[in-house]
Amino acid sequence: MEIRKGDMHILIVDDEESIRITFEMFLKREGYGNIYTAASLEEALALINETQFDLIISDIVLEGATGTELLKYIKQTGVKCPVVMVTGFPNLDSAAEAVRLGAFDYISKPVNKETLLRFVRQAMKHWCLEREKTKLQRENEKFRRYLEVIFGSVSDAIITVNRKMEIIQLNSTARKWIGKGGGDRVLHLDDLPGELGKACFQDAARAVEKSEMVKEHLVECYKEDGSPRIISLHAAPLQDSIEEFAGAVIVARDITYGPPESRKKRVSFHGFTGSSDLMQKVYDLIENVGRVDTAVLVTGESGTGKELAAAALHAESDRRERSLVKVDCAAMAEDILESELFGHAKGSFTGADRDRAGRLMQADRSTLFLDEIGDISPRMQLRLLRFLQEKTFTPVGRDTPRRVDVRIIAATNVDLKKKVEAGNFREDLYYRLKVVEIELPPLRQRRLDIPQLVHHFLTLFREQIGKNIVNVSDQAMKFLMNYRWPGNVRELRHVIERACVFADSSSLLTEHFPVEIVTAGEGSRDYPEIGAIDSKKMKEPPVQPARSFVSEEATIREALQATGGNKSKAAKLLGMDRSTLYRKMKRYQLPF
Numbered sequence: 327m328e329i330r331k332g333d334m335h336i337l338i339v340d341d342e343e344s345i346r347i348t349f350e351m352f353l354k355r356e357g358y359g360n361i362y363t364a365a366s367l368e369e370a371l372a373l374i375n376e377t378q379f380d381l382i383i384s385d386i387v388l389e390g391a392t393g394t395e396l397l398k399y400i401k402q403t404g405v406k407c408p409v410v411m412v413t414g415f416p417n418l419d420s421a422a423e424a425v426r427l428g429a430f431d432y433i434s435k436p437v438n439k440e441t442l443l444r445f446v447r448q449a450m451k452h453w454c455l456e457r458e459k460t461k462l463q464r465e466n467e468k469f470r471r472y473l474e475v476i477f478g479s480v481s482d483a484i485i486t487v488n489r490k491m492e493i494i495q496l497n498s499t500a501r502k503w504i505g506k507g508g509g510d511r512v513l514h515l516d517d518l519p520g521e522l523g524k525a526c527f528q529d530a531a532r533a534v535e536k537s538e539m540v541k542e543h544l545v546e547c548y549k550e551d552g553s554p555r556i557i558s559l560h561a562a563p564l565q566d567s568i569e570e571f572a573g574a575v576i577v578a579r580d581i582t583y584g585p586p587e588s589r590k591k592r593v594s595f596h597g598f599t600g601s602s603d604l605m606q607k608v609y610d611l612i613e614n615v616g617r618v619d620t621a622v623l624v625t626g627e628s629g630t631g632k633e634l635a636a637a638a639l640h641a642e643s644d645r646r647e648r649s650l651v652k653v654d655c656a657a658m659a660e661d662i663l664e665s666e667l668f669g670h671a672k673g674s675f676t677g678a679d680r681d682r683a684g685r686l687m688q689a690d691r692s693t694l695f696l697d698e699i700g701d702i703s704p705r706m707q708l709r710l711l712r713f714l715q716e717k718t719f720t721p722v723g724r725d726t727p728r729r730v731d732v733r734i735i736a737a738t739n740v741d742l743k744k745k746v747e748a749g750n751f752r753e754d755l756y757y758r759l760k761v762v763e764i765e766l767p768p769l770r771q772r773r774l775d776i777p778q779l780v781h782h783f784l785t786l787f788r789e790q791i792g793k794n795i796v797n798v799s800d801q802a803m804k805f806l807m808n809y810r811w812p813g814n815v816r817e818l819r820h821v822i823e824r825a826c827v828f829a830d831s832s833s834l835l836t837e838h839f840p841v842e843i844v845t846a847g848e849g850s851r852d853y854p855e856i857g858a859i860d861s862k863k864m865k866e867p868p869v870q871p872a873r874s875f876v877s878e879e880a881t882i883r884e885a886l887q888a889t890g891g892n893k894s895k896a897a898k899l900l901g902m903d904r905s906t907l908y909r910k911m912k913r914y915q916l917p918f
């Protein structure tokens with residue numbers, strides 16, 4: 327840590343003016359800057375209190391005082407600065423005392439220019455080294471404190487031992503695991519109790535004796551309360567700064583997979599709302615399966631959130647940077663679906679006036695969501711099976727196959743297994759699609775989610791519609807909780823939207839809900855007070871005559887009539903997806 331001569335602050339203390347002037351001149355000519363002089367001890371102390379000096383040159387005999395008093399003052403006050411004493415005659419005792427009191431060196435009078443400059447150079451060299459040392463010590467201390475904080479705050483247990491397996495350090499987690507107060511008394515790794523202690527000793531011994539790393543050594547042990555715990559141990563040899571072997575460090579991580587109830591419940595997940603146990607399982611499954619590049623079949627009644635699940639699976643996967651591509655298989659006739667999926671060459675059929683890449687191509691390196699997969703024709707089933715087996719497809723009207731990297735997520739609300747059994751769906755395709763199945767539970771099986779969903783949609787529509795609706799009356803909420811919800815969350819969403827449109831106060835009241843919801847609740851078992859719902863005690867309510875199902879065909883007919891056959895408008899009016907409307911029209915054999 328070099329100091330430039332011109333930047334230095336040097337104090338000359340001498341009661342003889344001629345010496346002060348001579349020394350100052352010698353130093354200034356040599357390029358040293360900021361030279362201060364003091365004629366007495368008092369003057370010197372006053373200057374020392376004001377200025378941080380890099381060097382003090384002081385006569386050992388001052389008028390009415392001594393240079394050693396100056397040294398004592400410097401020592402007592404902790405001022406850091408080398409002091410060179412000038413002795414009038416070579417008195418070894420006073421010189422020795424000066425050095426004992428912390429003087430850097432002493433010069434005997436008479437002092438010529440060369441001697442003075444030589445001493446100044448040496449003192450400066452020493453001062454620079456001192457400053458460098460202090461800086462390094464400060465940095466080391468800072469670093470040590472950081473490490474201490476990290477060491478103490480990590481959830482892993484960390485133990486360091488020396489070559490003799492004596493414990494050098496334990497962090498707070500390690501102390502906790504070892505047991506109450508045990509950490510203070512444990513001095514040797516051999517003293518650690520139980521299976522964990524034994525394993526730590528073995529791994530540390532391997533690290534120390536063979537200088538080997540131990541990775542992911544799994545140990546099954548028990549917590550103080552008797553519950554099982556799985557620990558993953560790592561041990562590594564420790565070497566000090568001169569590469570000498572110093573011992574080992576052991577890091578132990580608790581990887582026990584806690585039972586689901588011990589983990590925090592999620593109230594929402596990728597667009598889903600609901601904290602019921604059934605939905606927690608769905609969230610966990612999506613999270614785990616999302617990352618694996620496998621085909622997934624999402625099942626569940628209409629409106630349970632199958633499309634949301636597909637989007638969540640895509641969002642959890644490494645393909646998330648590219649857009650999810652969706653194909654609604656029920657909404658299209660076979661030929662159209664074929665060219666939609668696989669693409670076509672210009673002129674391959676009437677109306678094919680240009681090349682079309684198709685959704686599979688579009689979904690390359692992404693995910694293709696095939697909604698209503700149960701509705702595809704046998705020919706499409708075969709084409710899809712080939713694609714899943716070979717990862718290649720040939721666009722309509724072309725000869726050369728194309729290879730793409732597409733993850734398939736399919737969804738259905740029909741019982742595909744039954745379709746397979748009835749010979750209406752290929753078994754081989756069924757198993758290809760259903761590598762993993764995610765079943766979304768109907769809303770009536772997770773009524774605990776209803777209040778959360780109601781408030782979720784209330785917030786959404788309040789903002790969209792621009793009304794200040796903040797609440798739902800207890801009576802209305804009870805009806806909502808008692809209803810069977812054949813259309814599941816989608817139906818609930820529409821019911822809340824409709825209620826928000828009708829509401830003219832700050833609350834949604836019974837009168838704002840459709841009559842079938844209010845009457846369906848009558849006579850059925852009441853659920854407990856909203857705030858006191860216990861999901862475990864909740865069972866399915868007695869099956870109601872599903873009013874909305876009884877009149878469904880007629881309602882759809884009416885809606886189609888009212889919209890002049892416009893299926894998009896009819897679907898909107900009915901509060902269902904276009905694909906759902908198509909499926910239902912098929913089911914009731916209504917003309918397309």
Ligand SMILES: Nc1ncnc2c1ncn2[C@@H]1O[C@H](COP(=O)(O)OP(=O)(O)OP(=O)(O)O)[C@@H](O)[C@H]1O
Nearest residue numbers: 597598599628629630631632633634739815816906
């Ligand atoms: N748990 C949920 N939380 C919030 N919104 C939900 C939830 N489940 C479904 N929804 C909403 O309900 C509507 C229907 O969901 P979605 O389209 O995913 O259902 P689906 O099972 O695919 O229906 P279908 O079988 O009729 O195609 C959407 O508006 C969706 O955002």
